[in-house]
Amino acid sequence: MKINIKLPGYRGLSACMLMLGLLNGTAALAQMAKGYVFLDANGNGKKDRGEKGIQSISVSNGVNVIKTDKNGKYELPVGNDNILFVIKPSGFGVPVDSSMLPQFYYIHKPQGSPALRYPAVKPTGPLPAEVNFALLRKKEDKQFRTLIFGDPQVYSQQDIDWFKKGILEEAKQIKGVAFGLSLGDLVGDNLNLFTDYKRVMATLNIPWYNMVGNHDLNFDLKVDSLSDESYEAQFGPANYAFEYGNAHFIILDDILVPDPRKNDGYWAGLRPDQLEFIKNDLANTDTSKLIVFAYHIPMKDYGGRAFRAADRVKLFEHLKNHRHVLMLSGHTHLQRQNFYNQEEGWPHAGTVHEYNAGTTSGDWYSGELDSNKVPYATMRDGTEKGYAFLNISGNTYTIDYKVAGKPATYQMGVFLPKVIAHRKDESVEFYANFFMGTENSDMQYRIDGGKWTPMKQEQAVDPAYHQSYMRWGTTDTLMFGRRPSRAQVSSHLWRGSISTELSVGDHALEIKAVDMFGRTFMDKRSIHIENPKSLPKVY
Numbered sequence: 379m380k381i382n383i384k385l386p387g388y389r390g391l392s393a394c395m396l397m398l399g400l401l402n403g404t405a406a407l408a409q410m411a412k413g414y415v416f417l418d419a420n421g422n423g424k425k426d427r428g429e430k431g432i433q434s435i436s437v438s439n440g441v442n443v444i445k446t447d448k449n450g451k452y453e454l455p456v457g458n459d460n461i462l463f464v465i466k467p468s469g470f471g472v473p474v475d476s477s478m479l480p481q482f483y484y485i486h487k488p489q490g491s492p493a494l495r496y497p498a499v500k501p502t503g504p505l506p507a508e509v510n511f512a513l514l515r516k517k518e519d520k521q522f523r524t525l526i527f528g529d530p531q532v533y534s535q536q537d538i539d540w541f542k543k544g545i546l547e548e549a550k551q552i553k554g555v556a557f558g559l560s561l562g563d564l565v566g567d568n569l570n571l572f573t574d575y576k577r578v579m580a581t582l583n584i585p586w587y588n589m590v591g592n593h594d595l596n597f598d599l600k601v602d603s604l605s606d607e608s609y610e611a612q613f614g615p616a617n618y619a620f621e622y623g624n625a626h627f628i629i630l631d632d633i634l635v636p637d638p639r640k641n642d643g644y645w646a647g648l649r650p651d652q653l654e655f656i657k658n659d660l661a662n663t664d665t666s667k668l669i670v671f672a673y674h675i676p677m678k679d680y681g682g683r684a685f686r687a688a689d690r691v692k693l694f695e696h697l698k699n700h701r702h703v704l705m706l707s708g709h710t711h712l713q714r715q716n717f718y719n720q721e722e723g724w725p726h727a728g729t730v731h732e733y734n735a736g737t738t739s740g741d742w743y744s745g746e747l748d749s750n751k752v753p754y755a756t757m758r759d760g761t762e763k764g765y766a767f768l769n770i771s772g773n774t775y776t777i778d779y780k781v782a783g784k785p786a787t788y789q790m791g792v793f794l795p796k797v798i799a800h801r802k803d804e805s806v807e808f809y810a811n812f813f814m815g816t817e818n819s820d821m822q823y824r825i826d827g828g829k830w831t832p833m834k835q836e837q838a839v840d841p842a843y844h845q846s847y848m849r850w851g852t853t854d855t856l857m858f859g860r861r862p863s864r865a866q867v868s869s870h871l872w873r874g875s876i877s878t879e880l881s882v883g884d885h886a887l888e889i890k891a892v893d894m895f896g897r898t899f900m901d902k903r904s905i906h907i908e909n910p911k912s913l914p915k916v917y
Contacts, residue, residue, distance in 0.1 A: 408457055411439070411486070411509050414450045415464055418512035423473050423481070425510045432513060436465035436662050440617060441651050443658040456505065459603070460486045461610065464511035465659065466620040471516035471585075477576040478586050483614040484509045491607040494598050496569035498607035518556075520623040525549065525558035525584070526766040526777075528708040528735035531593060532575060533566035537743050542578045544752035545738045545765060545782055550582050555767075556622060558584055559629075561708030561735055562591025562674030566742075569594065572612040590616045590631045591674040591709065592644050597635060600642070602649070605635040617652055619659050624772050625668040628659060632673040632685065646675035647686030648693060657696045668702045668773035676707040676734045678716045691723035698725045702773040705732035711741060713761040713779070714869050715816040715894065731894075733777055736761045736813070744860040745846065748783065753859050759868035760791055760811040760840025776895045779814050789813060789899040790891060793842040799910040800882050805875040810901070811840050812891045815870030820892040823874045825905070826885050833872035833889075839865035880907050 415435040416425045431450015436443050439454045439462055446452045454462060463483035466472050472482045486505055491498030527545075532538045560579075565571040572594075579586055590613075595605045606616045616631035630652060637645040648656075663669070671693075677685040697703060705716075713736035717729040724730050740755025740763025748754055755763045767778040781788050791811040798806050810833065812819055821833040843865050850861045876887070885905040892898050 408455045409505055410453050411456045411462055411505060412451070412453050412507070413509040413511070415446050415452065415511045415513060416450055418473070418514055421473070421514060423512050425508075425512070432470075435467055435511075435513070436619075436659070437511070438463055438465060438619075438655065438659070440615065441654050441658070443655070443662055445662065456486050458486075458488055461615040462486065462509055463615055463618050464513070465618075466513070466622075468518055468621045468623055469516065470513040472514065472620075473512055474585050477580045478582070478584060479576070479613065480585050480587060480620075482511065482620065483618070484511075485610065485614070491611070492599065492604060494596050494604075494607060496596060496608045497611060498596070499611045518623050521771040522556040522623050522769075523554060524622075524768045524770070525552070525555050525582075526706065526735055526768050527558065527560040528737035528765070529563040529591065529711060529739050530560060530575065531563040531566045531591075531737070531739045531742065532571055533568060533742075534571075535574070537566070537739070538571070538574050538578060540743050540752050541738065542581075543750055544755075544763070546578055546581055548782060549765065555584055558582065558586045559627075559672060559706075560586070560588050561672060561706060562589045563593045563708065564588060564591065566593050569596070569608040572608065576612065587620070587627075587629065588613045589629050589672060589674060590633070592633050595633065595635060595644070600636045602635045605633075606631060617655060621667070623770060624666070625670055625770050626663050627670045627672065628656060630656075630671065630673040632675050632677075634686075645686065646677075646684065648689040653689070653692050653696070656693060660696050660700060663700075665699045666702070666773060667700075668704065668770060668775060669697070669700050670704050670706065670768075670775075672706040674707060675709045676714070676716060676732060677705070677718070678714075678732065678734070687722075690718070694718075694723040694725055694730075701726055703730050704768075704775055705730065706768075707732060707734050708737065710734055711737050711739070711757050712759045712866065712869075713757065713813055715814070717816075733766070735766050736764060736779060738763065738765055738782075741863050742860075744862045746849075747858050750783075754846075756843055756846070756862070758843065758863050758866040760843040760865075760871065761813050761868075762791065776897070777814065781813070787899070790889065790901050791840070791842055792889065792901060792903055793840070793845075794887065794903055794905070797906045797908055798876065798878055798880075800880070800907050801878040801910060804878040806878060807873055807875050808887070809836070809841055810872045810874070810889050810891070811842070811868060812870050812872065812893075812899075814893050815872070815891065816894050817869075818894065819870070819872075821872040821889070823887060823889045825876065825880070825887055827888075830890065831874065833874045836871045836873045837867050837869075838871060840868050840871055876905060878907070880905070882907050882909055 414431040490501035714734040716732040764781040793809040822830040
């Protein structure tokens with residue numbers, strides 16, 4: 379449910395009722411939804427006799443956020459295109475369906491969605507006398523781990539199979555994960571694939587949250603309020619929140635349809651109703667908690683379809699009382715660590731971190747096939763495809779990037795000549811692509827256990843990626859799969875050099891990388907030095 383009406387001068391519940399009413403043509407159409415948030419003792423999802431309501435639980439209509447009373451009761455206005463949802467508090471769970479999707483919402487669309495190309499919400503009928511939300515008692519540690527998937531973006535059944543074989547079969551072996559989150563672009567424009575995506579994701583057997591991406595939208599009517607109808611039918615609200623441990627997650631749809639600058643395509647930003655929801659939600663959230671924002675398109679300005687900067691500034695204004703913040707995004711099919719300072723609207727000293735995550739689809743399932751007949755799909759900045767772990771302890775966090783099919787210790791790609799000629803007064807360059815690196819990463823190398831030498835960060839394309847890309851233009855025979863995309867400058871590439879005066883034979887190259895969380899990672903490679911070959915005589 380998207381609301382695109384700005385009502386300056388109105389505040390509180392009456393303003394929300396008017397906003398919801400105007401969405402449906404007249405304020406008289408706004409109704410009051412009533413119900414309870416209750417402890418579901420028998421786990422059947424229904425409020426049975428004797429099951430008690432829970433006090434002080436947040437419930438929202440997508441704009442207002444209110445707390446339940448001492449009996450667990452709430453009242454909220456709804457229009458004719460609305461989704462009500464409970465904001466799951468720490469120490470509780472919500473039921474999940476057969477696809478392991480959390481059931482924390484109620485869709486109210488009496489007439490259903492308008493006619494669209496893809497299936498959307500069917501008519502829900504009159505508003506029930508009570509819309510109740512079940513919570514389950516659940517022990518939640520303040521130290522926990524979540525799975526983060528960037529852009530699965532399946533365009534076909536072939537992509538579904540590659541996604542399952544290349545990512546999910548590995549991920550379902552992982553233990554000790556509290557829940558997972560996909561950062562949008564679940565599918566690639568064919569919204570019929572939502573059901574297939576849900577089917578294969580259910581094999582992970584953990585609660586899984588989702589968000590909408592630009593490739594998950596209905597573009598039929600070029601109306602922002604109707605662009606997420608098919609997504610809503612499958613996954614519920616595009617904007618919502620929940621808590622786990624000492625963290626508060628806020629999931630947002632940051633895609634504006636159409637792009638208001640040209641009345642076509644899309645742009646990235648936040649609408650007034652979303653900012654109002656964020657403000658109201660944060661007002662009910664303990665300032666000691668870690669706030670995790672998750673949305674599809676990053677807020678950094680990369681040109682073209684960049685995020686509307688004014689909306690980022692307004693979002694940051696609502697964080698003046700919240701210092702512990704992390705932001706997550708996808709969309710770019712690159713991996714970057716973005717930081718925002720006070721000049722960009724951050725209200726506190728220092729910076730706030732946005733992790734622009736690498737993708738499970740990599741470079742859109744492109745490139746040569748690996749031993750499992752799945753595309754390597756290395757991203758254009760040299761980041762190998764994979765997924766991330768968000769590790770939370772209290773209100774602090776670390777992030778681990780896991781390359782699919784490689785050991786967890788594999789944190790960098792190294793481009794190094796296989797053989798080097800022994801000569802004088804020359805050196806040979808090598809490169810290390812530290813996938814989670816930032817401009818402040820400490821990168822050093824040494825040879826044969828000698829002195830550590832700093833590496834120099836390069837704003838360049840990854841030579842290993844460029845080499846694999848060029849194979850598609852130089853091969854004499856047609857290769858399997860899809861040609862990779864052209865390389866882009868990597869934000870996490872470093873250069874070192876090897877003296878060719880090293881003695882003939884094998885030498886050990888060690889590379890040490892320290893990430894933004896102070897953790898050290900090592901990689902070790904072998905250097906082979908040979909005497910140069912004699913040049914042929916010229917007659």
